Amino acid sequence: MKRVAFALLLFSGPVGAEGLAAGRVIRAGTVLGASDVIFVRAVPGGLSDPSEVIGREARVTLYAGRPLRAEDLRPPALVDRNQLVTLVFKSGGLSLQAEGRALSRGGEGERIRVMNLQSRVTVFGTVLPDGTVFAGGR
Template sequence: MKLAVFVLFALAGPALAEGLAAKRVIRAGTVLGEADVIAVRAVPGGLSDPSEVIGREARVTLYAGRPLRSADLRAPALVERNQLVTLVFRAGGLSLLAEGRALARGGEGERIRIMNLQSRVTIFGTVLPDGTVFAGGR
């Protein structure tokens, strides 16, 4: 009885990492879901972790098959342009609230311009998770 020996050789080579790309054309302002992305060959600066993409908003138009980069995405907008928002200013134990008009769209943590409706002064503020805008202080 002869014993047949089979030897398998694995060709050693660099492992190809996977990146993420848009599955279809996605307009700016669209929040991405799992069905909007596909795996592609990774490129330098491209995103590869789905948690960095799913639930984020397209900052620019994303084209099918083109790798996604962090600069292409942002936090979903909580404040729309021309929306009335509450401005918050804190100094020590004092909090001042005022009504303002957003002059740009913005997501959580983004700095946007706001016009104070009482004084008509334009200021910058940071969008908070509840959609109010922190205008300064501590």
């Protein structure tokens, strides 16, 4: 009587799936282009769609061959630390604008701290597509 052994292999994704990795060392703050990424074997939590990577900014240093993760990337910064920005507050029909100094970097949709230069009060605001910072209201 012959005995036959079987092995059961379980895969969490499709066999042969591809993911994206840095093609070279990329410093934090660099906006990624098509030439900066390569295809590698997919890993859990890694990105696989180039549209999720190209045009985004590296949040941390990315090392060649390492898989790219969503938390390693962010929208490109529109506001740099110490940059003068327009701070906007709206409430009903009232709209106030003040000059502020950004206390951190931020891309579109990110929340950053800004100091109102007139009152010296620090507030949180959301970076708008034109680089102004919306501090609140409706």
